[in-house]
Amino acid sequence: MNDKELRARLVERLTASGQLRTEPWREAVSAVPRHEFLHGGFFREVGGSTPTAWTPVMRDDPRWLEGCYDDASLVTQVAGTVVPGDVRGEIMRAPTSSSTMPGLVVRMLEDLQVGAGHRVLEIGTGTGYSTGLMCHRLGDDSVTSVEVDESVSTRARTALGRCGFAPDLIVGDGLAGYEDGAPYDRVIATCGLLTVPRALIEQTRPGGIVLVALCGWLYSSELARLTVHEDGTASGRFLGGQISFLLARPPLPPPLGLLPDLDEGDERQAVLGADVMNDWNTRFVAQLAAPRAQHVGLTREGRTEHLFLDVDTGAWAVLREDGGQWTVRQNGPSRVRDAIEAHLTRWRGAGAPPLEQCEITLTSDQPVITWPGR
Template sequence: MSADERRAALVAALTEAGSLTADWAPSVAAVPRHAFLPETIWVDEGDGNAACSRSEEPERWMRLAYADLPVVTQWDDGADDGARVTPTSSASMPTVVVEMLADLDAAPGHRVLEVGTGTGYNAALLTHRLGAGMVSTVEVDGWVTARARTALRGAGFTPEVVCGDGALGWGVRAPYDRIISTVSLRRIPPAWPAQTRPGGVIVSPVSPLLGGGAVVRLTVDGGGVACGRFTRSSAFMMLRQQRYEGAPVDDYLPGEWPGDSAQSWTKLDPGAVGDDWSAQFACALALPDVYYRRSGFGEGGWTWWLFDTAVTSWATVDSVPGESRFEVRQSGPRRLWDEVEAAHDRWESAGRPGCERYGLTVTPAGQTAWLDEPDNPLE
């Protein structure tokens, strides 16, 4: 099957699934996704990310280029040590790409800023529909920027491609009618609403520290406040400037566990929070400064460790298969497990809502998550 035939098949599949709208179908049909992928790609077809070389496996490589799967194109910020620990650049799953473009609702005449150029494929789709003069794309990684610029030009697209800090937006071409991020964030940068016209739209994945993640669609008002709902769950690589690495456990707990912690018991299995995307996301929105680690023990048991970013409080909860109650240890001025349990109770009482009932309000002073309406904040 030729690349053109594969592209046509992808358009048909995305359309049939209801993901690809009529206004974006011509762009997906016209832009060759394979032209934006490097010689070696990594794709998870069910057994973890496996490498595929175009020169060694041309048929498989082309099939994967047009599969409805995410494609990893860089590991560990480009470190050339062969370790391949963390994927740090990719071509997103086509379904996710077109659904986010539908959320963006960009139309001819709109000026658009993309944060996270990646391979350049998404910028090419925007350019095909809106025109090169209406699209700017910012990428923090110099190597990724250069490769995307070359791929875009090779495919006949010339949007403005900038190597820079996407958290700062790109004020040179502001204001924008639309801003779209292809990397996830914990907090929407204040520069984005400030660089968006009144009535303009911002679409971005959001990944709270405690876990879960979803795409938010914000509309900016005349005062620079952005507000809107989450539209769908998501899993994207983090904006490099907002990656978080927690402090060592010894900074929270000098000496041996359980230290000065208070013991209690809970009927809520921490796995019911950490292993349920919607529950985890709801708790994470309510507790934006709490994160977790976990370690296994015994026959399938897990100890869940909770920490606050201020390095003042910690908690552990032991999840033991088959038990009806679970040991809790908490230390510090905050009782972190109690806070998680309260957030989970609120989620349960609200009917176990999915991400679509939650939203964000972003002001120059920060952001607030809410349930159903902005006047019902979670914090």
Template structure:
């Protein structure tokens, strides 16, 4: 059985070889014991599914997974003990993603850093090892997760400021910050983060638009209190609890039985062709920030439902394998499928741009997405 030190050295070698781990972070990743921040029981994304792993039953596998380049779920359903596990709500991120986001952060000694989403405490430990405890504050919304992370950090010899609170509010007590990093995803970047980050400072966060997809954005805060920057890579993080969204019931949109007062049309674009691609869905989502979808299967086909958050409009599209055109139904002042198809066509016409051609500008009043240049706003 390999020791923790041997497995940690192997992880450093793997991350270095893949060029995910930059030289300035090698000492911290080599020194911080990831396994010290994991519970006795967790669920690892191994072989395409979250499988339970218990240290008391299989200590060798537990330790191996602790240093594998895989995400690990540490909490389900906000910590509910009863019922089946349905939604993962706390985790240890995949080491590749951890070190790539730290590289995006571009932190140097002397920087004061705020982390949103303490989770296990491992990322805070890496920051503390590099910068010192007095330069790191970390905020976690879940009291139980906060307590466990604080204990794990102390046991491993790290003492950053650990706060239980609402991450969307930042932590003004230790502001201003040179760097802010979030390990939870957001629909919109909170204005509090802008005011608590110094001009010239950097914010790194996952962004998950309502419609779907997700990516890491790297923003630079300007002298005018706004922030702007490009996306760097795809991501799939758990949402900030304060920005979870539960759509209204279908009955609130549909007057009577389907198809209600909808108008029929046809499209040659299969909605599955959009939804099956993380990047294509993300591109459409940036252009339609107030639209979300649901899907339901019937026979060999699948119906896509599109809704707006204002509860004024809806659309359905039937995806049937082997067909060359697909039935569309739309109702309300907006034609949501037409908007989605147009967004997809714009992405295709632009050469199917990757994440790094998209960006975000954030102001105290909201945010706008753009392609290639902040002036080329997605509408």
């Protein structure tokens, strides 16, 4: 199949799945060639590898073109600088840039509720594919996109130029927005955020919409759509659905470093075991209580322990199971597990409502989440 046929097939798939819902965005997906944003190739995960290994797929590979039109996120950079053309064989490093799966891209663009004449700020240019879709829909002058990595931004500019687009591309910290172009009618972050930076709210017109993926270092994330109010606050709801994004570069989790002495601290019976964290919604609610805590599995004295560690503050909690009973030991300036269990107990007491029933209110950087019955 050629690229036009592959684009048409992608439109059919995304329409059938309910992610592509309106004609203007169908026209954009039909018109904007995703493969132009993947000229440098992409990485495929090596099946069964532990830790995860990646192998490059370049343009001369017969799998490349069809792979560009899979509804899949395609890793385009690992380890902060390494691109597919740099690798022969396999590499075991963490992804740092990708082309988000088209289904999630168009779902977010639909959920952004963009209209003619709206000016949009995008946080995280990436390959430029989503930027190109917005340029097709709104025109170049209505789109500003910020990317922290200069080399990534340069590649996106080249790809957008090949497609005939010339939006305002900024190299900088997207968490600060781009004040020179403000105010915006819509703001969209195509990378995961630990919280909603005040700058994004302040640079949005009253009545405008900010759409972000709220994440944390427990790696559960949800889309949140917020409407900005005249008094500078914002409120809205989660949109539901389990989504995954690469976190924005500045808030990557700090190195764990030397682990604390896990035999110190206060011990008590745990209200909830570590196994409850296997559920996506439960993990997300826990993450709201401790957004900077990392979860690490350890084996000591022949048994598995679950460490929740906030490197910045030094607060930690470790859970151990013995004979079907969970205990928790905590230390540091705050009690990480106390905060998590209190949050989860209130949520469960309200009937563990779906996240899309939760209300989000933002008066400062950290959103306040309430749910029915709270």
